[in-house]
Amino acid sequence: MDNEVPLPPPPRIRHRSPNKTPAASGSSLRKTYQLSRFDDQPSSDPALFSSDDVPASGLENYHAPVSSVSRKRRYRGTWWGETVKDSKRKRADFKEKRHADSGVWMGSDELGAESLLPSEDAPSWGEDILKDTSNSTVTGRTVDAVMRDSDQWEMQGPAWMQWSGLKKVEEPTEHQAARNIVHECLETGQESVDLSNCNLRHVPSGLLLPLQHLTKLPAIIEPPITEETYSSLQPFLRLFLTGNSLQTVPGELFDLGSIKVLSLRYNKITEMPPAIRKLTLLQEVNLAVNRLHYLPWELLWLIKKGDLKHMKVRPNPLMEIQEAEIAQWHSPEGTEIESSSGVLKLCDYKGPAPEEAWAPLHVATGPVRRFNMEGMPVDVQTSGAYANQPIEESRVPSLREVSLLACTRSFFFDQVSDEEMVEYPGLIIRLLRKAKEVRSGGGRSCSVCHRGFVIARTEWIEWWDCSTYESGLKGPRSPGEKLRPLPFRRLGCSWACVPDAGTGQRNQEARGL
Amino acid sequence: MASEFVTLVSGDGFEFIIPRSTACVSGTIRRMLDSSSKFSEAVSGRCELENISGIVLEKVCEYFCYNEKNKDQTNVPDMDIPPELCLELLMAADYLDT
Numbered sequence: 244m245d246n247e248v249p250l251p252p253p254p255r256i257r258h259r260s261p262n263k264t265p266a267a268s269g270s271s272l273r274k275t276y277q278l279s280r281f282d283d284q285p286s287s288d289p290a291l292f293s294s295d296d297v298p299a300s301g302l303e304n305y306h307a308p309v310s311s312v313s314r315k316r317r318y319r320g321t322w323w324g325e326t327v328k329d330s331k332r333k334r335a336d337f338k339e340k341r342h343a344d345s346g347v348w349m350g351s352d353e354l355g356a357e358s359l360l361p362s363e364d365a366p367s368w369g370e371d372i373l374k375d376t377s378n379s380t381v382t383g384r385t386v387d388a389v390m391r392d393s394d395q396w397e398m399q400g401p402a403w404m405q406w407s408g409l410k411k412v413e414e415p416t417e418h419q420a421a422r423n424i425v426h427e428c429l430e431t432g433q434e435s436v437d438l439s440n441c442n443l444r445h446v447p448s449g450l451l452l453p454l455q456h457l458t459k460l461p462a463i464i465e466p467p468i469t470e471e472t473y474s475s476l477q478p479f480l481r482l483f484l485t486g487n488s489l490q491t492v493p494g495e496l497f498d499l500g501s502i503k504v505l506s507l508r509y510n511k512i513t514e515m516p517p518a519i520r521k522l523t524l525l526q527e528v529n530l531a532v533n534r535l536h537y538l539p540w541e542l543l544w545l546i547k548k549g550d551l552k553h554m555k556v557r558p559n560p561l562m563e564i565q566e567a568e569i570a571q572w573h574s575p576e577g578t579e580i581e582s583s584s585g586v587l588k589l590c591d592y593k594g595p596a597p598e599e600a601w602a603p604l605h606v607a608t609g610p611v612r613r614f615n616m617e618g619m620p621v622d623v624q625t626s627g628a629y630a631n632q633p634i635e636e637s638r639v640p641s642l643r644e645v646s647l648l649a650c651t652r653s654f655f656f657d658q659v660s661d662e663e664m665v666e667y668p669g670l671i672i673r674l675l676r677k678a679k680e681v682r683s684g685g686g687r688s689c690s691v692c693h694r695g696f697v698i699a700r701t702e703w704i705e706w707w708d709c710s711t712y713e714s715g716l717k718g719p720r721s722p723g724e725k726l727r728p729l730p731f732r733r734l735g736c737s738w739a740c741v742p743d744a745g746t747g748q749r750n751q752e753a754r755g756l
Numbered sequence: 757m758a759s760e761f762v763t764l765v766s767g768d769g770f771e772f773i774i775p776r777s778t779a780c781v782s783g784t785i786r787r788m789l790d791s792s793s794k795f796s797e798a799v800s801g802r803c804e805l806e807n808i809s810g811i812v813l814e815k816v817c818e819y820f821c822y823n824e825k826n827k828d829q830t831n832v833p834d835m836d837i838p839p840e841l842c843l844e845l846l847m848a849a850d851y852l853d854t
Contacts, residue, residue, distance in 0.1 A: 616854070637827045642819050642849035645835050646842045653839030670850045671843070694832070739830075 250323060417442045421450055429453055432460035434478045439485035439506075446484075446493040454480065454499055479503050484510065485529075494685035497521045508532055508555070517541045517734065518685025527553040527715075535559040537704060540690050540733040546603055546712055553715035562730045564706050570610040571742075578604065578726065587708075587726045596719035601711050606728040609704035611741050616641040618677060618698040638692060638737045647674055647697040651682045674698075689736035701735035703742060762789060763802045764817065770810035772817045776801075778824045782816075783853035807851065812844045816852065823854075 320326035421441050428436045436454060459476045481504035482496075489510040496502075497518040505522070506529040513534045519525075520541035528542070528551065538556060545551040574580070577590050577599035587606055589599075613621045640648070650656050656679070664672055678697050681687055688695050706728035710720060735741060762779050764772045780786040788797040797803050805813060819835065826832045837845060 637823075638830060638832045639823045639826045640832070642816065642823075642852070642854045643846060645819065646837055646845040646849055649837035649839060649842040650846070653842065655839065667843075668847060671846050674846065674850075692830070692832075694834075 251325075414447070418447045418450070421447070425450060425453060429457055432458060432478070434459065435481040435483070437483045439483045439487070441487055443484070443487040443489060445489065445491070446496070448493075448495065450495075451482075451493065451499060452495050454482070455501070457501075477501070482506070486510075491684065492516055492519075494518060494683045497685040500524065503527070503550075505529070515539045515542070516684035517687050517690070520544055520688070521685065523549050526550050529555040531555045531558060533559055536562055537730040537732040540705060540731040543603060543705075543707055543709070543731050544690075546709065552712065554709065554712050556713065556729065562704070564607065564728050564730075567704065567706075567730070568610055569607045569706075570703075571608045573605045573607060575599065575604045575606070587728075589720050589722065589724045589726065591722040593722075600719035601716070603712065604708045604726060604728075605705065606708055606726055607706040608742050609706070609730075611701055611703045613738060614698065614700050614702070616643050616698070616700075617674070636739050638694075638739045640694070640696065640737065643674065644696060644698055644736075647678045648695060650675070651678050651686070651697060656682065687734060689740050690733040691735050691740035692737075694736050696734075696736035699734040700737050701741055702732065704730045704732055705742075707731055759801050761801070764813060765802065765804045766808055766810040766813040767806045768810050770813060772813060774817055774820060775824075778820045779803075781820045781823045781854055785852060805851075808848050809844070812841060812848050815841055815845055816848055819854075 318326075421438050421443060424438055424441075425436060427433070434457070457478050457480060459478050461476060462472075462474070464472045478501060480499065480501045482499070482502055483506045485506050486509045489507070489512055492507065492512060492515060494516070496505075497516070498521070500521065501524055502522050503524050504527045505525060508529045509532040511534055512530070513536075515530060515535060515538060517539045518541075519528075519539055523545070525545055530538075535556070536559075538561075542551070542554060546554065574587075577592075577597060578587050579590050580587055592600065615621050659675075664675055667675065674697075681697050686695060687697070687699070708726040708728045710724070710727055711718070733742075760776055761773050762776050762785075764774065764779065764785075766772075776789065780789065785803055787793070788795055788803055789801070791798055808816065815837070822835050
């Protein structure tokens with residue numbers, strides 16, 4: 244109560260308390276009438292109904308003359324008695340002000356009403372979105388980049404056309420067909436986007452991004468409606484790019500965070516970008532029949548931290564552990580080495596399957612390859628053995644790395660064409676090309692410290708057995724089953740990002756010595 | 757005995773005085789200042805970097821300090837690079853071998 248704002252002193256107190264009002268209603272009507280003659284403000288409280296205080300309305304003085312003075316009391320001002328000085332002028336002031344824009348948009352304004360009307364039909368509206376998104380994500384990677392509707396493109400982005408020096412190119416029919424399929428799926432709310440056997444050599448830019456906006460259509464169900472008929476409208480997005488001739492995976496694929504099933508089977512992919520980690524909802528992935536020599540470590544991360552349950556990766560020309568160089572063998576709990584062949588196998592167990600019969604098992608780690616700031620491999624022998632190699636153990640990125648990263652993050656990087664790059668000094672062309680490649684692959688982040696980077700400074704292979712996940716978690720490993728580890732490639736952003744660097748123990752030991 | 761600070765001079769005449777250890781983040785400057793060499797830079801502690809402009813050299817010096825500061829950290833913060841400078845910085849980085 245104390246901190247209430249004090250009210251301003253009333254300039255003129257009106258008597259409102261009942262003990263000071265001499266006039267009640269009925270019997271003293273005449274009195275109030277006289278009072279109101281010389282004082283515009285009657286002392287009595289206002290009547291409950293509007294007709295009550297009109298003297299002529301009463302039966303007893305039905306014929307009483309109606310004076311113009313006696314009218315319903317009008318009172319303007321605050322409740323504590325301040326009255327408005329000149330109430331009639333207020334209205335005029337307000338009218339003068341009407342021309343100023345209040346900034347509040349009313350739906351009934353004529354201008355606004357026009358834009359509210361659905362001027363176009365739905366399909367063309369969808370196309371607008373499609374164009375918008377494709378316009379904003381042009382990678383400029385390919386000179387024969389395709390345009391859907393060249394006239395529209397010229398209208399929308401003449402600056403962009405000049406930049407990359409593109410001529411009007413008719414889009415190949417397979418790309419048009421693919422766009423039609425995507426469009427159809429968007430229209431009908433179809434969750435399975437089937438782009439298999441479309442003869443795609445590469446995924447044209449802007450093809451997949453509209454799928455971000457895919458929404459399921461609610462099913463119309465005849466009553467009776469039970470609880471089971473309610474279902475989520477969140478799409479269970481499935482993308483099939485099976486049976487094309489893709490050599491690289493487009494970076495924009497990894498912007499579709501809602502993909503749950505992804506099939507890239509039967510393509511010509513040589514490397515799976517680490518950006519797959521961005522697909523955190525992925526449940527099933529099929530990479531069979533490609534040209535992969537190793538898998539990105541991020542797939543393993545998706546198994547462990549994400550939702551990935553089914554990972555089909557064979558057949559592929561994957562590296563074999565028997566032929567690979569191994570720096571360190573791990574003997575995970577619950578495994579033993581078979582004496583005769585030297586192959587790691589699972590221990591015999593009885594009864595219910597232990598946890599290690601399900602989980603991915605870390606079998607071995609390959610040697611760490613290091614790269615200098617240019618991204619060129621460094622010979623470990625000449626720069627000292629890696630166990631006691633204290634030079635440049637810091638995690639600070641090089642200035643090259645810092646500026647390359649800034650390049651890839653800036654918007655103009657996409658607009659620099661390959662022809663233009665030739666004019667740059669030879670020293671940096673190679674780095675810029677690398678940066679473009681990384682960007683079109685969806686970016687990279689360090690598998691140890693999660694920092695984004697362009698040039699990998701360390702690289703090593705980890706061998707993990709994921710046989711339960713390869714079969715889609717149908718059952719645990721059987722007792723005594725041989726392990727068939729898969730190669731997963733890990734990349735580090737600095738020389739301090741090496742195996743077991745997460746604990747930081749070795750670092751501290753090195754400094755203590 | 758060489759001074760603890762060195763002076764970096766940009767092509768357009770700006771001078772930046774920074775600690776010697778910080779400047780030695782760059783391989784090129786480290787070799788310039790190597791006392792066993794008889795380069796004039798090693799004697800005077802003054803490096804004239806003709807082909808780097810003042811604006812870029814300022815950012816380079818900022819990077820040197822950023823590198824020095826975060827050398828032993830496990831969680832290195834990002835450094836902000838204005839996009840219009842990144843190509844020139846890349847050239848400078850190549851020249852300075854850092």
